[in-house]
Amino acid sequence: MDKLKMHTSNQADENYKKLAALFPNAVTETITGYDLEGKPIIERAIDKDVLMQEISAHVVEGREERYQFTWPDKKKAMLAANAPIAATLRPVMEESVGKDGTPGGWDSQNLYIEGDNLDVLKLLQETYLGKVKMIYIDPPYNTGNDFVYEDDFAENVDEYLARSGQFDDQGNRLEQNTESNGRYHTDWLNMLFPRVKIAKNLLSDDGIIVISIDEHEIDNCTKICDEIFGRVNRVGIIIIKSNPRGSMASGVVANLHEYLVIYAKNNMNTCIIGHVLDEEMTSEYKYSDEIGKYRLLGLRMRGGFWRRSDRPNLFYPIYINPSTGEVATVELTGFTEKAIPIQPTTNEDGTWRWSKEKVNADAKELIARPVKRGDGIVWDVYQKDYLDKNGERRTKIKSIWDAPEMNYQTATVEIKELFGKSGIFDYAKPVFLISQLLKMIDYKKDDIVLDFFSGAATTAHAVIKTNAEENRNRRFIMIQLPELTDDKTEAKKAGYKNICEIGKERIRRAGKKIKEESGLTAANLDIGFRVLRLDSSNIEDVYYNPDELSRDLLGRTVDNIKIDRTPEDLLFQVMLDLGVDLSSTIEERVIADKKVFIVKPTGVEAAYLVVCFDDGVTAETVTEIAKMKPYYAVFRDSGMASDSVVTNFDQIFRTYSPQTERKVL
Numbered sequence: 296m297d298k299l300k301m302h303t304s305n306q307a308d309e310n311y312k313k314l315a316a317l318f319p320n321a322v323t324e325t326i327t328g329y330d331l332e333g334k335p336i337i338e339r340a341i342d343k344d345v346l347m348q349e350i351s352a353h354v355v356e357g358r359e360e361r362y363q364f365t366w367p368d369k370k371k372a373m374l375a376a377n378a379p380i381a382a383t384l385r386p387v388m389e390e391s392v393g394k395d396g397t398p399g400g401w402d403s404q405n406l407y408i409e410g411d412n413l414d415v416l417k418l419l420q421e422t423y424l425g426k427v428k429m430i431y432i433d434p435p436y437n438t439g440n441d442f443v444y445e446d447d448f449a450e451n452v453d454e455y456l457a458r459s460g461q462f463d464d465q466g467n468r469l470e471q472n473t474e475s476n477g478r479y480h481t482d483w484l485n486m487l488f489p490r491v492k493i494a495k496n497l498l499s500d501d502g503i504i505v506i507s508i509d510e511h512e513i514d515n516c517t518k519i520c521d522e523i524f525g526r527v528n529r530v531g532i533i534i535i536k537s538n539p540r541g542s543m544a545s546g547v548v549a550n551l552h553e554y555l556v557i558y559a560k561n562n563m564n565t566c567i568i569g570h571v572l573d574e575e576m577t578s579e580y581k582y583s584d585e586i587g588k589y590r591l592l593g594l595r596m597r598g599g600f601w602r603r604s605d606r607p608n609l610f611y612p613i614y615i616n617p618s619t620g621e622v623a624t625v626e627l628t629g630f631t632e633k634a635i636p637i638q639p640t641t642n643e644d645g646t647w648r649w650s651k652e653k654v655n656a657d658a659k660e661l662i663a664r665p666v667k668r669g670d671g672i673v674w675d676v677y678q679k680d681y682l683d684k685n686g687e688r689r690t691k692i693k694s695i696w697d698a699p700e701m702n703y704q705t706a707t708v709e710i711k712e713l714f715g716k717s718g719i720f721d722y723a724k725p726v727f728l729i730s731q732l733l734k735m736i737d738y739k740k741d742d743i744v745l746d747f748f749s750g751a752a753t754t755a756h757a758v759i760k761t762n763a764e765e766n767r768n769r770r771f772i773m774i775q776l777p778e779l780t781d782d783k784t785e786a787k788k789a790g791y792k793n794i795c796e797i798g799k800e801r802i803r804r805a806g807k808k809i810k811e812e813s814g815l816t817a818a819n820l821d822i823g824f825r826v827l828r829l830d831s832s833n834i835e836d837v838y839y840n841p842d843e844l845s846r847d848l849l850g851r852t853v854d855n856i857k858i859d860r861t862p863e864d865l866l867f868q869v870m871l872d873l874g875v876d877l878s879s880t881i882e883e884r885v886i887a888d889k890k891v892f893i894v895k896p897t898g899v900e901a902a903y904l905v906v907c908f909d910d911g912v913t914a915e916t917v918t919e920i921a922k923m924k925p926y927y928a929v930f931r932d933s934g935m936a937s938d939s940v941v942t943n944f945d946q947i948f949r950t951y952s953p954q955t956e957r958k959v960l
Contacts, residue, residue: 314341319525321345323363348373364518366481369488375413376489381834382414383868384827384877385860390799392823396807403823404741404878404897405755406772407802409795410829412747415774416493418829421874423772427497428566428742430504431732431754433724437483437511483512484519490747492523497745498560503530503567505732506556507724513554520558530557530565535728536697538704555696555732566737569689572682576690580682591677594661595636596646603636609646610636613654615663615674622661622676624651634663634674647676692735700727710751713804718785720751720797729757733769741897742769749775752798755824756805763813763820770878773798773824799826827877833860833868856931856960862908865960866892869929875904887915893923903927908960911936914943921951928952932959 315322325340342363348355354370387409393400408415494504504524508516513532521529533555541549559565580588595601596609603610614623614630623630636645647654654661660679665672682688705725711717733744746754758771777793780786791797806822813820835855856865870877875894882893889912894904905925907916912934920928928948935941948955 311339311341314346315525318346318349320522321349322525349377352378364522366484368481368485372485372488373492375485376492380414380417381832382418383830383832383864384408384410384415384418384871385830385864386867387826387828388863390826392803392806394821394823396803396810396822400823401825401881403821403825404768404770405758405821405824406770406827406877407749407752407755407795407799407824408772408774408827408829409777410774411776412774413490413493415829416490416497416747418871419772420493420496422871422877423497423743423745424874425497425499426743427745427772428499428502428739428769429732429736430494430498430502430745430747431507431729432494432504432746432748433507433750433753434487434748435483436509437480480512480515484515487516488519488523491519494745494747495523495560500561501564501566501737502560503565503736504558507535507553508556509553510550513556516556520556524558524560528559528562530559530562530567531692531694532556533692534695535701536695537701539702567692567735568737569691570731570735572688572690577682580680582679584679586679586681588682589679590682591662591664592680594647594649594676594678596648601638601645603644603646606646609648609650610644611647611651613647613663613676615676617663617665617674620662620664622654622658622663624654632663632674634676639668648678696728696731698727700725706751706753709756710801713801713808714789716785716789719789719791720786720794720801723751724753726753726757726760729754730761730764733757733761734765738765738767738769740768742767743772744769745772745774747774749773749798750794752801755798755802759802759806759820759822760809763809763817766816768819768821770821771824773802799824825878827867833857833864862890862892865908865931866894866906869906869960870894870904873904873927873929875927879903886919887913889913889916891916891920893925901925904929906930908934910934912940914940914947917944917947918951921948921955924952925955927956927958929958929960 321342323340323342323345325338326336327338328336330336344355345363348370352374354374388401389399391401392398392403394403491504491506498504504520506516506520517529517532534552535555536551537553538551541551557567559567579590582589582591594613600606611624613634614626615621615632615634616627616629617632618629621630622634626633636647637643638645649657660681661676662679663674663676666675703722703725705727706723707717707721709726710720710723744754744758746752749755752773752775755771755773758769761767762769775795775798777795779793780791780797786797791800802822802824810817810820810822833856835857866881867877869875870879876896879894879896879899882895884891884893886907889907889909891905891907893902894906895901896903902923902925904927905920905923906929907920908931910931910933912930913936917940935944945957948957
């Protein structure tokens, strides 16, 4: 029973919690004084310099010596995450694939986006804020190769050394190996930090991010995530036995493993439900009764606080009916045997795992058995652990994954089977690995899976394959920089100019193969994807943001749309600005000789967004659009046929759909 507080809440505590939730990287510790013994008093605090940087559009100068994780140009990395951009996503219909695999189809709910993932993630924030269930990324491992992501953090070695304090008072360099002791890590941190920071915003309240990483940056990876998500939201680190023979390129120690770093948006809401039991685990359930199959788990506490002195209330006798194995906490007729929790090797008094009250309530789930102990026979009590009592039985995810399918050589074989030759893409992850991640989280309809280092599109392949196996409809969003393939590679020889071409072709081939193998069970399987490409804004010579979508139809007469942009280009920029799902159903209709787009997000039957970008729009077109009663209606600012249409525009909507948000581009 909870006591009444009988006082008002501490607003300082509440405000601290709110700030910590919004900016976990600003939460720190500080010395507020010293006690009578001269020991420092450390209390919670908010780092005002970090907080100022989060809400500032400029680099904020501040003191550097405090308990924190930092590196040269960290403030610029934070600024890069928060800085606005003038860009958009343009549809590439000819490279898209329909839900059923039709080339050029546009009805898939999956997305493949080409472009620098930092800019793309920023563009997706409005539309997918809090909507992504799982993010999986396989970023560069920082093995010494050049980075392809340039975020304007360039500085020469001398500038870096000066900034990071690696000169002595006489100007002598303090570090011999500058590449491995400083800049080497700084470049990687500057690349990853802003991307993960933005990605957090896209996760749902029960969402998780999973990062594949090796020994080069595992420490910095966890430090980045501790700062962005908060240490309390670290789910765990899983070891993947990726190379059973050991890597010959890893120095003195032949590494057999890599890591999965897992963080939750909010650990209190985590969606991780574990894995379905495999055949070996299921074979343990060899007993059965009217409820179902079960295994026996000893009721005596085997680990932790098992001694009677630790929990004296859990030491008590259990009485047993030797004919039936039934148990009770009181001595009933026929219950002639007795069991007490004794540690068999030391003969010390122990404890039961259940209280008396729980034994009384769930006695049917317990059974007693005689066991040989020393030279005699004693009775012990067991819990019937049922296989399917509460639905499909699952087990916690393990900290080491060593299934044969986890061998990264499997990924090489998978790509070879799809493309018919080796060497098309190196260092991909096996589909089985991503599939295991998908299967360990609680599924909800239309869950979105995001991978913004898509590479060979293994994540997309895994989503389609797992959907086919489980009859689910997860959606994927792949983001990949169109990094050029090297002239000497098999990929270039096969005609693939960049990594995006490999990824898209991999999805096409994998989707077709999965659908053919699945037969009728995959009739509604979405094996397609819409292709979008990052480009500059559709607006000419102005910085474009949602405020540019104005209600003022009279005050703007200049057409500021770039001449090479199509109505479809404009539609997707409007969808981004208004936060409309880019996988929405898009219907084209001609109304009074004008092309009209009708957009319906997933699960919405009525028109949500209706746009018309044609010139010479008449009152007839405006009236028919108003009659659809959309949430948003968008027109081109110079598109009205006459001043009369402009004058009557608002009146038409007030008559037929006063609640519609009317905007112009």
